[in-house]
Amino acid sequence: MATSATTASNTWINTKLASSSYSSPFKDLSLNSNSNSITLNKKNSTSKNRISCSLQTTLPFPKQYQPKPKPKPTTTTTTIIPTKETKPNPPPSETKPKQQQKNQKWNLFQKAAATALDFVETTLITQERKHPLPKTADPRVQISGNFAPVPEHPVTHSLPVTGKIPKCIDGVYLRNGANPHYEPVAGHHFFDGDGMVHAVKFTNGSVSYSCRFTETHRLAQEKALGRPVFPKAIGELHGHSGIARLMLYYARSLFNLVDGSHGMGVANAGLVYFNNRLLAMSEDDIPYQIRVTPNGDLTTVCRYDFNNQLKSTMIAHPKVDPIDNNLYALSYDVIQKPYLKYFRFDSNGVKSPDVEIPLAEPTMMHDFAITENFVVVPDQQVVFKLGEMIRGGSPVVYNKEKVSRFGVLPKNAKDSSDMKWIDAPDCFCFHLWNAWEEKENDEVVVIGSCMTPADSIFNECEESLKSVLSEIRLNLKTGKSTRRAIIDESQHVNLEAGMVNKNKLGRKTQFAYLALAETWPKVSGFAKVDLFSGQVNKYLYGDQRFGGEPLFLPTLDSNSGREDDGYILTFVHDEKEWKSELQIVNAITLKLEASIKLPSRVPYGFHGTFIHSNDLKKQA
């Protein structure tokens, strides 16, 4: 979701007045379904005292609840705040918004407003607690067990190692994840948590670990207030209570009690090292720059707009081309046109002009792909309809009338006139693992995991989620597509979160390394999949041991010529022992080379990267 130029990450509010076109039980609210906005109408309103707001969501790695016994509907809150480590699934407890704000230099008027709005929030929470939350918004489901947050961990050195760390693993492994700093007071989806980066640094055979929150503007303000105040994009913004939450936020903004003008993103999804900067990203904001300190700790440098070049949000899966070292990216907006923009940065970090890509409606676009000459853009059936909130539903909607399609655009396009759209019916890929050109066939081949039901990550659904590793062929000559499952149906496994050899991104690859999301949403191992033959080799973590995204680290300066010459790095958590480790697995043999015992628990998370020590030396 992107925004206008001056409010890069803050599309929650749209200051235009929208005319009332729908009458709701909220008498002062109206819906303008065309503009996808909701308006607070005050009596005798002027343009200054009308508030229109819009939705922004954060959509990183997919997670879906597993059926659990229904909780008693008398309480709504969760579980865990990351002040000290706890065992899994502690009993839910009542939480109330704290009335006291920390060290705020507010005038009397602001203090009165804060008190009044806190009262409104307390009333809202009381009302919300009368109804059970959907599982996709119930924190007791969403952040239970090892999905629960942890506190920061200062760097610890000389970690115990079992086995032998390959010499080529010299640098730092980093992984992002959602880790709510404050205990949720209402709905919470796993994707809503504050960004936390975990770092395992390898220095001359010695290993250190640390984890730190990314100090977003949002988190900094909540820390100052001592409580969560920003709306949670997925867990809270559905139905009428979601509208009320938005209104509450905007009322606080009007009184300058909170400030979303410098971004409201959580930076919890992706990580990329580009042009000597480590960037933590979520698609609802521009990136945050993180610095790895020489001793293996992490600090947040700033909200990084590429030296004033980036004026809109950026998705959390930009692609670094291994040949030209450019960074390719998209930005999408759930409110206003253009709903989608494409841009790139050259290897020196100089941004290209935006290419506006016309879409009929705002569409969720978590990921995309690159080839040697093209970017491949998925325009799929999960769309944003803010008006659904007025009707009591989620604004993230599966549009069954829409035909999914892929757009193929030259990387160096100046505008979208050369975009070739090719329909791919009923295809929803949350992530795309790779794409390449087969010029002999006039085809672009896309490798992704096709999910059904498409919106089940966000909306409660009885049907269990299925994620099928698929090859989608886009014929640029005929404008037709074909799709096939890469793995035989009899051997189907849900595969999500992973990658190909990054040195071959955008080029034909034989292997993909993907998380075995079995039983969803937990990850019981990873699979090395031969994309040509469909052969699957599994590496399982063992009884009650689960992980996340496997990172494939190519062997530096390998002379083998093998695409799979490298190592898989992945965090593994033992739910019996309640301990976490980092495993290093040989990607050719799938044998465990080394495991590093970590000094604290690492929650299941999202995406990671590795920075070699040579690159780290050049860190900005």
Ligand SMILES: [Fe+2]
């Ligand atoms: Fe993702």
